[in-house]
Amino acid sequence: MSAPHESETDTTRARHDVRPEGASAPLSPAAPGHPDNDGPDDRGRTPATPGTPATPGTSDATGVGAGYDREVNATETVTANRHWWDDEASTYYEEHGAFLGDADLVWGPEGVTEAQLGLLGDVDGRRVLEFGAGAAQGARYVAGRGGRVVATDLSLAMLHQAERIDAWRTGAAPPLLQCDASALPFPDATFDVVFSAYGAVPFVADGAGLLHECARVLVPGGLLVFSTTHPVRWAFPDVPGSEGLTATMSYFDRTPYSEEDANGTLVYVEHHRTLGDRVRDIAAAGLHLVDLVEPEWPEANTETWGGWSPLRGRLLPGTAIFVCRRLATTRAVAPAPTAAPVAGDSGDDDRVDLAEPPDKTPPERP
Template structure:
């Protein structure tokens, strides 16, 4: 699986840390309902309803790319055994509620010991923003105990072929173009996001020692009429905008 790389200057981690620090206020102002609980996706699928993490009442759980940690905070209120969360952005973490143990860190270099957690999860956090997905998944595997569960949601690979305009239903971008990077007038990286095809995800998970138990492709709820960034009722009626992968660490 080919991996993109930044040719010079600021790394993707540095660029995205700066971007999310500067965007934190706007993001929270525009998505207050989504950030009020544990939702897996803009389709507003909740962990309270789905219980994709299983019984975590006595589990050690890690949230990867938590933002202001609404998901980890909900777990803390719901009675999880222990929950920790981390994000690359200090400004996002500053907006977090008390409850989970919070750390500022990069998914490529997690500050946790080996086999420290029973469950790890990520709701649109971290994984879409790193070019080296194999190192990121190896880190997830490292901190999970054998048999541990790893659940994560990302933009559906099919959604990549459509432009950011939520009203557009015309495919304009190659499914095989895996890199989206923005640079300033000096050529410095300011934002980075990376696409994986379904095949890319399956291979990357297998190489990191995970077996794939399920993929959930949510339909857009009829009662949800709001547009959420690139997600909209018009698009959701025709194709999924989110993919949720349920996996387990081998061993």
């Protein structure tokens, strides 16, 4: 997951606790970003720095205001979340790296994996994109099964975590590319499969535009699979125990959750859409919804991270996994090829050669 890879942390955020793009966001993918149980407040926000947790609409001891009373546009969202995940990348993976693994695809905080669900199908020889990849655990999983995969994330620091992992492990090391998932720097019909585990989806303002981009880079008949916090989860506070089972927010309130520093600068943003919103966005992008998977909480998972727990997991869905195919009549939208390569790139648009993934022979693990 890029998000528990991209639900998200001392580094986990908001009710969702998802991994952002850059995560993404849990998570990245990229996460699934995974939640932390270290001092959550009544919304499930765990402060990234020591201090008294903020109450929505107020400021905490560190001067951070948090709430649902501010409209946030796409540019503000990208700027805030890129900086957030750049700052928190190391801490996030110190806390959640063991849960995510180095080369596994975990679809959500429940701990359900691609090896169990098989949603991507046979990826051997197929061209695959993971967006909101975080440290690219999911991309490594796909590469290990023969997929020709590229991993992208909004946060350069998250991709540096991926490089750190690749430096000591053996096995395929997927190409890494920094970019906004809403402006993928790839030609139309580049990939057979596109996926994200808690990465990017809740961390972009224009969810419909994001799905159009995914459809654009897919071949006709190509597969898109993405997981995110279940929309029903938005209404419930992210706290452990029975208190987390009473809805305190309107499911239909689409005002984003945001945090700002003492100067009023946005430092974190997370967007909410209803199930109906997601389905309509999928259809508008020229995609066909094949399945909606709502993983049940496994009995073997006894962990509690804020509201993510066996107690709530037995009663309410926490993760929604959307499985879609691009229709042959999908209308491609114009690409916006603005991206920064992680290393060693000239900036040309054809920076990624899917036919010949780089052959890396990493050093021995210390």
